[in-house]
Amino acid sequence: MEKLYDHLITHPLIYVARDAERALGFDLPVRGYYIITSGTSAHRKLAKQFPKNIFTVEAERNLDTHELLRHPQTKKYISDLKGAGIMVFKNTAMIEKTAKENHWKLLNPPARLVNRVEEKLEQVKWLREYADYLPPHEIAPLRNIMYEKKPFILQFNHAHSGQGTMLIKDRDTLDKLASAFPDREVRKTDYIAGPVFTSNNVILGEQALMGNLSYQITGLPPFTDLPFATIGNDFSLPHRLLTSTQLSQYKKMVTNIGHKLAGYGWKGLFGLDIAVSETTGRVHLIEINARQPASAIFESKLERDNKKRNVTGITCFEAHVAALMGIYIPNASLTPLSDGAQIVQRITKKRSAVADKVTEELGKLGLNIVTYENNAHNSELLRIQSKKYLMDDHEVLNNLGEKIKNLLD
Structure with missing residues (x-):
């Protein structure tokens, strides 16, 4: 580079x-x-x-x-x-x-394109020929949304980091929302039970570079009190959970959506989140992040460490900056990863600060700690980074993950 x-x-x-x-x-x-x-x-x-x-x-x-x-x-x-x-x-x-x-x-890239790709209602129109990547869905005013005796996801147009996304489990919850916002359009989507994965991909010239897949750690207490809040990434777990068929399905999504973005003038990083159905094994698109995803910096750090061990490729941040500056890099590929994880302690109703003693104890575990001075609910307090994985399975922390959880609980 x-x-x-x-x-x-x-x-x-x-x-x-x-x-x-x-x-x-x-x-x-x-x-x-x-x-x-x-x-x-x-x-x-x-x-x-x-x-x-x-x-x-x-x-x-x-x-x-x-x-x-x-x-x-x-x-x-x-x-x-x-x-x-x-x-x-x-x-x-x-x-x-x-x-x-x-x-x-x-x-x-232009803000109007960011909004068109990220906003939950406009996104369906933008995807058009790829809208079937999403789980079954409909867009309608809240008063017209029906509860059909099974859980579903309800999203307002603006929703990120798990906010504005609700799992509707009963008619009463839906009726209260419909009473408060009867004319507001929402997206109703079938709930896909199963693990969520993400990657930080880059449009570099005409190339759609697929990033390293990570398992998206979501909604685990005490790190958050929002069930759909993203709280971390594990780069090891996808290698243990996903089949070759599922990986091929995901790569096809990245390539097709990436080329569509490029056709609209996109350049640089974008994120793509998928949920894998625990009943059918099918891969469903659940989120497009038209921006630099929050995990890209940590991924780049892990990639830099791998490059020092003579693993080939460039980091996703290098590719992002090169794309934004219009620097052409032919036949580029991102440095592969097979390990590493991070987890975030967010501000919750019960926690608005982390004691220095807790931060010191986390440091003694060989972890890198990034602190934040935030005060809004669901914003970051601590970012805890490990060169090794933290998840044994879907929603199951390993021994190191449990130690982190116990210190923060």
């Missing part, structure tokens, strides 16, 4: 992110790569370690990405790096407006 790193020297790139961890996809220091982030205590430590790469914006509170972009300190920093490209975790109309007003070169 010398081509990418040489390009950065003469074409500087600034990643603006509320959480600096989302931008730590390279082994710093890297010439020509810069991070602007909020001034938390953890970020200040990073900036002290890498003063040429990381700049913290000091304010009375943590600023979101669109607020960081509007801050005078950010504008001054960007103006000093003339011609620099700007990238963000997920593009929005507000971010695009700010970039346009300041004549900045925003590299992320």
Whole structure:
């Protein structure tokens, strides 16, 4: 990937992110790569370690990405790096407006395409010929949704990280929602009981690069109190749970949806989540993330470690940045993984902080700990990363996973 790193020297790139961890996809220091982030205590430590790469914006509170972009300190920093490209975790109309007003070169795909692909109702229309990848579904106003004596998934148009997604198990729950929002359109989808898997894929030029499959750890207490909240990834378990037929089905989905995205002008990372039916074994598409998935940075770290052991390929973050900067890499492939896992402690109704003593005990287990200064329900408190797997089976933690759980319980 010398081509990418040489390009950065003469074409500087600034990643603006509320959480600096989302931008730590390279082994710093890297010439020509810069991070602007909020001034938390953890970020200040990073900036002290890498003063040429990381700049913290000091304010009375943590600023979101669109607020960081509007801050005078950010504008001054960007103006000093003339011609620099700007990238963000997920593009929005507000971010695009700010970039346009300041004549900045925003590299992320358009926000309108992000919304079209991610929003639950519009997504069905966009998928069109591939809509049968989804489980059986319908779109209708809530008042017209019927309970047919079996559980189903109900989603409002905007739903991510398990919020806005509900498992309806009885008529009373549905009736209460329909009474509150009778005219709101929703997507009703058959509930697929079974494990969920995901991959961080990249559109690099005309290539749709399939990322490493990971088992998506979802809804386990005490890490979250939302049943569909994503709380981690295990890169070992797919190798033990999925058949060759299921892997082929998934690869076909990635290729077809990836080429469709490319046809709409997409470039860079996108995530694809599947559920595998525990009764039929069929693979169903359940989510498309039109952005850099949260697990991409950890995956890139594992891939960098493998590259140091002479495993071939590039990291998904390298491919993402190359795609956004328009750097062509023929016959590219991502570095394969067969192990490693991370799990996130989210803010719940019972937990809004983690004691330093608990963090220290987790560190003694040989784990990498990323801390966050958040306060909103379901946002991250701790990201706990392991070079080894944490799951023995679907919804079954291994011994190390249980130790983590017991420390946080």
